Amino acid sequence: MSAIDCIITAAGLSSRMGQWKMMLPWQQGTILDTSIKNALQFCSRIILVTGYRGNELHERYANQSNITIIHNPDYAQGLLTSVKAAVPAVKTEYCFLTHGDMPTLTIDIFRKIWSLRNDGAILPLHNGIPGHPI
Structure with a gap:
């Protein structure tokens, strides 16, 4: 399997x-x-986007070789600013996009989404409402 950010x-x-x-x-x-x-468990590297309380997260995760930390100084302007800050750090052909407050995403969910990949983005739906990971 390919490396996946x-x-x-x-x-x-x-x-x-x-x-x-x-x-x-x-x-x-x-x-x-x-x-x-x-x-x-599925991805080879995490691009962790911090903002609010970013120093705490940097201290906690900076020494992990499979985590790249990107600080978003514009975090208060919304999620899109974090995505824009992270995208230049992506080194793989495909990548996942999810949130730090989703601890119930399992390797099986990542595998399922990976199996559905194509040339566009995959956006999971629940009761017709878009969600994450992308």
């Missing part, structure tokens, strides 16, 4: 949640730890 966005304020989601406990670590661990 995975962009994981972790730049937002978690304003709808009322508290920052990325470092909330989940299983043996945090929500973001688990999201990264699960993605790395």
